[in-house]
Amino acid sequence: MKRPVLxxxxxxxxxxxxxxxxxxxFNKDGARENSTFAYHDAWLASIDRFEISPDLPLVDGHQFRKPPSKEDSIFHFAFADTEPDGWGCRVIARDHAKRRKAAHARGERVPTAALTEMDYLLGVDDMSRIGALRLRDEAGNFLRTIEDGGRGTPPLLELAHLLSATRAVETNRETVADLKYLRGRGTSLGGMRPKCTVLDDDGHLAIGKFPSVKDDRSVTRGEVLALHLAAAAGITAADARIVMSDDIPVALVRRFDRVAGGGRIPYLSAGSMLQASRAEDHAYTGIADVIIARSVDPKHDLEELWRRLVFNLLITNVDDHVQNHGFLHVEHGQWRLAPAFDLNPFPDKDPELKLWLSEEYGPVDSIGAVFEAASYFRLSDTEAARVLGEVYQAVLGWTRVAKSAPVGMTNEDIDAFAPAFENAQMEEAARLLA
Structure with missing residues (x-):
């Protein structure tokens, strides 16, 4: 029997x-799935219009999207950026299963349909959805909103509750109450690690990142350290600090796509700007090409990107994929690099970045090669030497920053992270600067 078209x-x-x-x-016909988007006439006529996604030109009519691989989203890139991350999908799937089980126990008819890609897209709380795009149903309700009218984003005071609920999910001990509390509060920035959207003391939206039960080092302190070092190295980085929940360090990272009063800034990942398939490798030079074509200030953003490339290699941040770089909209289809985020030193990994230097060179594995490629980022040798020197000096002082109040590393933490900062790439950088 043919299944109905959804x-x-x-x-x-x-x-x-x-x-x-x-x-x-969203359209589903058996195993075939696709999505379509159509601009509103008023948007196409507006003087403030811009392409909300690089694969959605400003034209009339429905624009079709079918993913090029099973790893890619069924939605156009701007919407894919707002989908829940790995952790958010895990919470949504567990919640769906618990609800079905509870309904079955009550003797109710349980639908057999599995969650669709649209269900996951709509599973993110409207208040925490990345960027400025928002989704509404025909009745005008924002998607997703909390069913009982409760607060969607908890304050810092509830960190202990958040930590308890995420730890329960991570260890497969979650209750219906845990999942109800976490439901809709996932974020699109951060992969599989446990986290939750939270309000900072001043009401600004932030991400609370929790330690994993699998961690063998203080990953949360490591990320906050990297963000503070990045700022010291002249990089525009997300504001972050460690907040203690009892004796557990939680990384609190403030959202950069929000402004005072709750205003929202349109956001696109570098992957979206590149229209990049998740099944393929990508390079820093590709992001540089996007900056040249779309940035409101290409000279500034090209230097900033090269600075981040140097920094990532010197601190062994090998998780620098295209979803971990982004852009914020300025006006009329012009963009700027978003602040750096998801910077994590990996003391147990080889110093080879996930992003390639260029399609010709391949993966980034040498600060010397990075220096030689500086001209692609429109930097002279003198400018490149200045930037390299600034980043090198910042990373050289990593232990002082690690012990500062916003990070709070112990001597044991410092020993655990030392290989990420004291490495052969730093030695090569010193030789280049001599």
Missing amino acids: QQSVKVVLGQGAIPVGSLS
Whole structure:
């Protein structure tokens, strides 16, 4: 018997003002899935219009999307950026299973349909959805909102509750109450590690990142250290600090796609800007090409990107894939590099970055090769030497920053992370600068 065709449609709006942008539809016919998007006439006529996604030109009519590989999203890139990350998907899937089980126990008819890609997309709380795109149903309700009208984003005071619920999910001991508490509060930035959206003391949106039960070092302190070092190295980085929940260090990273009063800034990952398939390798030079074509200040952003490339190699941040770089919209389709985020030193990994230097060179594994490629980023040898020197000096002082109050590393933590900062790449950088 042929399964019925499933179709779901939502309205797409922009920012706190919920400016109408278009409509997004999901279609499932057996194993075949696709999505379509159509701009609203008012958006196409607006003087403030811009392409919300590089694969959605400003034209009339429905624009079709079918993923090129099973690793890629069924949605156009801008929407894919707002999907829940690995941790968020885990919470949504567990919650779905618990609800089905509870309904079955009550003797209710349980639907057999598995979660769709649209279910996951709509499973992110509206308040925490990355960037400025928002989704609405036909009744005008923002998706997703909390069913009982409760607060979607908890304050810092609830860190202990958040930590307890995420730890329960991570160890497969979660209750229906745990999942109800976490539901919709996932974020799109951060992979599989346990986390939750939270409000900082001043009401600003932030991400609370928790230690994993599998950690053999203080990963949360390591990330906050890397973000503070990045700032010391002249990199625009997300604001972060360690907040203690009882005796457990939680990394609190403030969201850079929000402004005072709750305003939202459109965001696209570098992967989206490149229209990059998740099944392929990508390079820093490709991101540089995007900056040249789309940045409001290419000279500034090219130097900033090369600075980040140097920094990632010197601190052994080998998880520098295209989803961990991003852009914020400025105006009229021009963008700027978003602050650096998800910077993590890996003392137990070989110093080879996930992003390639260029398609010709391959993976980044040598600060000397990075220096030789500086001209692609429109840097002279003198400018490159200046940037390298600034980054090198910042990384050289890593232990002082590690012991500072916002990071709070112990001597044991410092010993665990030392190989990430005291390495052959730093020695080569010193020779280049001599």
